[in-house]
Amino acid sequence: MTTTSDGVRAKAREAIRNQPYKTHTILSSLLAVQDALGFLPPEGLDEVARHRNTTVNEVWGIASFYPNFRFTAPAKHVVEVCWGPTCHVMGAQPILRGLLQRLGLHAEGDTPDGAVTLKMNTCLGVCAHAPAMSFDHRLAGHMSPQKALAGLEKLRSGDQPAHAGHDGARTASGGAR
Numbered sequence: 001m002t003t004t005s006d007g008v009r010a011k012a013r014e015a016i017r018n019q020p021y022k023t024h025t026i027l028s029s030l031l032a033v034q035d036a037l038g039f040l041p042p043e044g045l046d047e048v049a050r051h052r053n054t055t056v057n058e059v060w061g062i063a064s065f066y067p068n069f070r071f072t073a074p075a076k077h078v079v080e081v082c083w084g085p086t087c088h089v090m091g092a093q094p095i096l097r098g099l100l101q102r103l104g105l106h107a108e109g110d111t112p113d114g115a116v117t118l119k120m121n122t123c124l125g126v127c128a129h130a131p132a133m134s135f136d137h138r139l140a141g142h143m144s145p146q147k148a149l150a151g152l153e154k155l156r157s158g159d160q161p162a163h164a165g166h167d168g169a170r171t172a173s174g175g176a177r
């Protein structure tokens with residue numbers, strides 16, 4: 001993992017430059033940086049400001065408006081539960097309840113040991129496979145509370161991306177869409 005300030009800047013610049021769209025906005029650039037780094041460090045905000053030829057204050061104003069951006073490094077593993085309408089109807093609620101209980105959390109966030117970040121996503125883009133989740137950005141579909149807990153434990157024990165119920169077959173990228 002890149003840890004030096006110069007390395008972080010280089011990675012942020014590369015993410016901004018390699019956006020798949022012709023039109024780069026502040027928001028699209030912030031999303032690109034968060035996808036690449038997992039969060040928005042000060043260097044990332046500064047690189048977005050440079051790229052868009054604006055001030056860090058303006059970039060910060062936009063970034064801080066969206067709750068899905070984070071400004072501190074995520075935990076070692078990131079587990080996302082889709083909370084979109086389809087997944088909600090298909091059983092996201094008991095999945096989330098089970099994960100919160102297992103992780104000792106009351107809401108999305110980081111476990112105190114820094115092992116797992118639990119996030120709620122508005123739509124992971126695989127509604128046909130609802131209820132969906134992602135484990136370290138690998139999608140898993142047709143989840144159940146049991147599969148969710150099994151995937152979590154697999155992730156924690158083996159440091160490997162989980163495949164619990166995996167049939168969504170793509171990688172997920174961040175949640176701020």
Ligand code: FES
Pocket residue numbers: 082083084085086087088122123124125126127128130131132
């Ligand atoms: S609503 Fe869950 S993947 Fe779309």
